[in-house]
Amino acid sequence: MTADSRPRLRAVCLAGPSDSGKTTLVEELVPRLAEDDRVATVKSIHHDIEIDTPGADTHRHRTTGAETVVGITPELTFDITTRGKRDPPDELGSDPFGLGSGTDREPSEIREMRALASTLERLERRGYDIVLVEGFSASPLPTILVGDRSPADVGGPVIGRHDDGLETLAEAIRSVDPLEFERPAD
Template sequence: MKKRRLAVAFTGPSNSGKTTLIEKIAKLLIKEYKVAIIKNDPKDKAKFDIEGKDSYKFFQTGAEVVVTSPTRTTYFSHRKKSLEDIIDMVNDFDILLVEGLKTLPLPRIAVFRNSLDESYLGYIEAIATDESVDKNSIPENIDILDLNNPNQVIEWIFKNAKEV
């Protein structure tokens, strides 16, 4: 029997609290589940290695690079991967949390602090926010979650995440 795996995505403006929320959720879920996280880096600004180290030198050749140790495996790729490619690579997880990648067909939680960006409303199912956002401007078909209550967000994930 194929194991049930769930995926959900988080979206929102820069510095809205997406990473913090995902981190809190992952720390709670990891106690009972295998959790995988995909983070989108749309501006290609993340730094993963240190110039001069072997893995950096290998990656600079243009090759696909895997660094393995007794405690972790790191994969550096020059090729864009689809969600299916990444799921196949990670493979062994119960819950996949995706930050960004708004084109992926996944149930999506938008994270807002201070103000609501209505441009997100067309492709989200829930909003995680704090008291600073006017909830009256949120359409009725969108669930409202407390940004400071990761357990409530986890409950929503188990009810609404997509099986992958």
């Protein structure tokens, strides 16, 4: 399948209070979706954590000023980028959430949405078909409600609830409209 003919990225948010079962639902959905699609996940984390071992070469690369460090092991490849929710990239290749103008969102929420949009755009360029986003409940992405989350508490249209059944949810995810990212001219 060529880059032009492959389906574009579909992203769905899973929103609910802490300990409501969002991660468990992600664990159940990923294998079903991965049968036919390349699946990635994004997790909103509300506090800073150190994901690299202090003193390791990759940590040393990052702390000396590299904006992105990529580590490649025999089994995994990972990248650490210093541009998180507080300092997302200024320029997106496109604006799939309509953040460019006329928004009444708080500056911190705009930064968070830019960080998510930038990550989704990067995953789309890498050829993923579906991204499950845990958290980021204010995003305009189609949303599956988990626990007692109300539709009024999320930014996107509700496409399902955690108790709808895995096959129903998988079909709802596969049927959402793909995100629109601008493609560079050839």
